[in-house]
Amino acid sequence: MFAENVLTPADLIWPLxxxxxxxxxxxxxxxxxxxxxxxxxxxxxxxxxxAGIPCLALFPNTPRDLRSDDGREALNPDNLMCRAIRTIKxxxxxxxxxxxxxxxxxxxxxxxxxxxxxxHVLNDPTKDVLVGQALVQAEAGSDIIAPSDMMxxxxxxxRNALEGGGHVDVQIMAYSAKYxxxxxxxxxxxxxxxxxxxxxxxxxxMSPANAEEALREVALDLAEGADSVMVKPGLPYLDIxxxxxxxxxxxxxxxxxxGEYAMIEHAVSAGAADRDAMVIETLMAFKRAGASGVxxxxxxxxxxxxxx
Ligand code: PBG
Numbered sequence: 001m002f003a004e005n006v007l008t009p010a011d012l013i014w015p016l017x018x019x020x021x022x023x024x025x026x027x028x029x030x031x032x033x034x035x036x037x038x039x040x041x042x043x044x045x046x047x048x049x050x051a052g053i054p055c056l057a058l059f060p061n062t063p064r065d066l067r068s069d070d071g072r073e074a075l076n077p078d079n080l081m082c083r084a085i086r087t088i089k090x091x092x093x094x095x096x097x098x099x100x101x102x103x104x105x106x107x108x109x110x111x112x113x114x115x116x117x118x119x120h121v122l123n124d125p126t127k128d129v130l131v132g133q134a135l136v137q138a139e140a141g142s143d144i145i146a147p148s149d150m151m152x153x154x155x156x157x158x159r160n161a162l163e164g165g166g167h168v169d170v171q172i173m174a175y176s177a178k179y180x181x182x183x184x185x186x187x188x189x190x191x192x193x194x195x196x197x198x199x200x201x202x203x204x205x206m207s208p209a210n211a212e213e214a215l216r217e218v219a220l221d222l223a224e225g226a227d228s229v230m231v232k233p234g235l236p237y238l239d240i241x242x243x244x245x246x247x248x249x250x251x252x253x254x255x256x257x258x259g260e261y262a263m264i265e266h267a268v269s270a271g272a273a274d275r276d277a278m279v280i281e282t283l284m285a286f287k288r289a290g291a292s293g294v295x296x297x298x299x300x301x302x303x304x305x306x307x308x
Contacts, residue, residue, distance in 0.1 A: 005287040007280065009052030009306055013098060013253070014299035016044055017190045018060045018084045025061075029186035030258055031265045033297050035061050041084055042091035051303035055096035057146065057295055058084050061191050062105045070114060071106035074133040079106075082140035089141040098173060099142040101134050101158070102149035110188075110197030112149040112204065121203055127154045134158045138167040146230070148175040150204040156224030173253060174226035177214035177240050180205035183233045183259030190258065214240045215247055222250060228292070233257040235282060238289040245290030254286045256296040264298070276305055 019025045019035035026034045036044055048056060060080035066073040073079050085097055102112040103126065109115055113126030126149065134145045145162070147154050155174050162170050180202040188194035206213055218229050229248075231240045232255035245252050264282070267273040279298045286294045296302065 007284050007287050009303035010054055011293045012053050012299040012303055013055045013057050013293055013295040014048050014053050015057040015295055018080050020063045020080055027190045029189045038083055038087050041087055045088045045092040045095050049092055049095050051300055053299055053303050055098055057098040059100055059191055060105055067106055067108045069108055071103035074103055074106040077136045082136055085140040085142055096143045098144040098146050099137040101130050101145055101147040104193050105191045110193035113151055119199055123151050126151050127157050130154045131157050131161045135161055135165055138162055138170045144171040144173050146173045150178050155221045155226050159225035171227040173228045174221035175232055176218040176221040176229040177231045178205050179208050181233050183257045186258035186262050218244050235260055241289040241291050251292040253293050254291045256294055261297040
């Protein structure tokens with residue numbers, strides 16, 4: 001009766017990795033999480049829907065031979081991401097799909113954008129490719145475009161292109177405050193970029209020292225047409241979720257990222273913690289901080305727990 005916040009399956013977005021082959025591929029640094037072949041992806045969508053999860057977030061593991069310096073596979077309307085979108089939408093039309101826009105699963109150097117000869121990421125040339133990537137995803141049936149690349153100006157460019165292409169109902173959830181974080185390691189295994197990444201992403205992702213900068217990033221993305229914004233990683237940045245929510249009164253999502261998931265799972269395997277209690281407590285913390293929803297690899301488990 002006195003609870004100030006509630007957590008329900010409708011608060012959860014479930015990130016799914018897509019395998020190129022025919023096998024389920026477990027990811028050793030993300031215990032309990034696998035890459036799913038296209039033939040099984042619709043089953044995951046059905047499970048999510050049955051558990052009350054409204055939306056999936058998709059990440060492809062592009063085969064190495066399709067990765068290139070310019071990440072051109074991102075623009076292929078038949079790439080793994082687009083095939084996954086169509087497969088899910090054909091089977092489970094009313095589950096939401098949030099699709100990642102960034103070049104890292106497609107480049108041979110593992111960066112989210114195009115790089116010059118010195119390895120420096122080039123903002124404006126990258127923006128043009130991201131626009132094309134967003135368009136092929138929208139055409140395949142994505143509901144929400146989620147640019148995670150942190151280039152400046154890409155939200156406005158994508159919004160214009162979506163309007164011009166007739167995709168007026170496709171939303172944009174901007175990864176606005178995405179920090180250059182040590183918590184992304186297992187994700188980079190999942191999309192096979194850990195071994196490829198040259199250098200780091202500090203030239204375009206945010207410094208963990210900064211909070212005001214997060215507010216400027218959010219303000220820019222909203223002005224450019226973002227429908228909602230994201231803070232990432234999650235638990236170490238709950239203060240940012242709260243600041244953004246208080247300042248902007250828009251839906252704010254948080255991403256409980258791969259390293260956070262791994263910390264919980266390893267604590268559980270070490271006998272140091274109770275999984276169910278930790279999952280629910282951490283997810284409730286996001287709600288208390290002001291998040292409208294959370295991307296979490298524990299989404300299916302949490303939704304089933306919440307349903308009793
Ligand atoms: C890259 C991207 C990353 C994540 C989502 N999109 C990693 C990175 O920036 O290197 C991380 C998600 C996670 O760790 O769970 N576009």
